Amino acid sequence: MAAQTKARGVLRDADGQFRPLFMYTIMVLQLVALVVEFCLNYQLTGSVIATSPQFNYMIGPAPYTWVQVGARYTPCIRPTKLSQQPSQLISIAGASSPLTLSELCGFGGFEAGHPNQWYRLILPMFLHGGIIHLLFNMAFQWRNGLQMERDWGAHRVAPIYLLGGMGGFLLGATLAPPSMVSMGASGALFALMAACIVELLQHWGETAGRGRMLAELIGMVVISLVLGLLPGIDNFSHIGGFLFGLLLALACLPAVPGRFWTLMRWGSAAVLIAVFAILFSVFYAADDPTTICPGCRYLSCLPINGWCDI
Numbered sequence: 037m038a039a040q041t042k043a044r045g046v047l048r049d050a051d052g053q054f055r056p057l058f059m060y061t062i063m064v065l066q067l068v069a070l071v072v073e074f075c076l077n078y079q080l081t082g083s084v085i086a087t088s089p090q091f092n093y094m095i096g097p098a099p100y101t102w103v104q105v106g107a108r109y110t111p112c113i114r115p116t117k118l119s120q121q122p123s124q125l126i127s128i129a130g131a132s133s134p135l136t137l138s139e140l141c142g143f144g145g146f147e148a149g150h151p152n153q154w155y156r157l158i159l160p161m162f163l164h165g166g167i168i169h170l171l172f173n174m175a176f177q178w179r180n181g182l183q184m185e186r187d188w189g190a191h192r193v194a195p196i197y198l199l200g201g202m203g204g205f206l207l208g209a210t211l212a213p214p215s216m217v218s219m220g221a222s223g224a225l226f227a228l229m230a231a232c233i234v235e236l237l238q239h240w241g242e243t244a245g246r247g248r249m250l251a252e253l254i255g256m257v258v259i260s261l262v263l264g265l266l267p268g269i270d271n272f273s274h275i276g277g278f279l280f281g282l283l284l285a286l287a288c289l290p291a292v293p294g295r296f297w298t299l300m301r302w303g304s305a306a307v308l309i310a311v312f313a314i315l316f317s318v319f320y321a322a323d324d325p326t327t328i329c330p331g332c333r334y335l336s337c338l339p340i341n342g343w344c345d346i
Contacts, residue, residue, distance in 0.1 A: 056182040058190035069162045070170050077101040081130050096166020098130025102217050104142045106159035108205050110214040112141035112151050122148035160219040161201040173221045192288045200227020200281040206315050207276030210325045211332045223273040227281025234285035238292045271336035283308040
């Protein structure tokens with residue numbers, strides 16, 4: 037009994053809600069990671085933020101630093117045309133001179149022609165392109181993420197956040213142009229938004245103002261996806277995070293009585309495992325995964341002013 041009381045005091049507050057330790061930890065790690073990015077950018081370029089050849093409007097480091105610190109960059113994760121020519125030099129904003137792929141990817145490099153930095157599907161959740169990017173994501177995590185963890189607990193929020201974010205980066209790595217550098221917690225946050233929608237539908241009959249709440253959630257998702265069509269934004273991570281979030285929420289959120297929701301829980305868990313397995317297989321096995329669905333690129337860009345060629 038004493039052990040249970042102690043555990044309750046650590047994990048729950050006086051009102052019986054879970055303490056949002058996971059979300060606080062995530063935000064601290066993301067803040068520390070941005071400081072590390074600034075320090076590394078100063079070491080590599082002589083400037084804390086990127087000012088040339090192009091100013092980083094998010095007030096952050098250069099793309100070279102993004103890749104060095106662990107952003108999702110497909111040529112560092114799996115063999116591509118770049119890795120087939122190990123001696124080829126690559127120019128990237130922020131680097132004073134062209135680099136080989138192994139030098140660009142950092143983390144000790146890898147055997148020529150065999151990039152294997154799989155952790156770039158996880159690390160980018162903790163990295164951001166700059167102060168503005170971090171503040172936008174922090175605002176959602178502070179306003180919504182903390183309350184979600186208070187209501188659901190870290191044992192439910194953590195899988196949705198981490199696996200949803202990873203699923204988003206995996207989908208992006210599979211469908212987005214290999215040269216795209218991507219980072220940020222947006223995929224994980226889309227997973228949390230999807231979880232909010234699932235919970236609302238599960239408790240539809242007992243929720244006051246449910247229509248307005250659903251409209252606000254859907255509106256937030258739609259606006260974010262539309263903004264994701266702008267150049268330089270990886271909308272695939274948003275889409276992937278949302279879709280994985282739906283499946284994860286159905287599998288992880290507190291059980292709802294009834295045969296339908298029980299079947300949905302087990303069915304979603306099975307589909308989730310299958311989708312992860314298929315995406316990993318396609319990503320690593322196909323010579324160029326982006327050729328599987330060439331038209332999918334327009335889910336992340338508008339075919340105007342050469343935006344899809346950026």
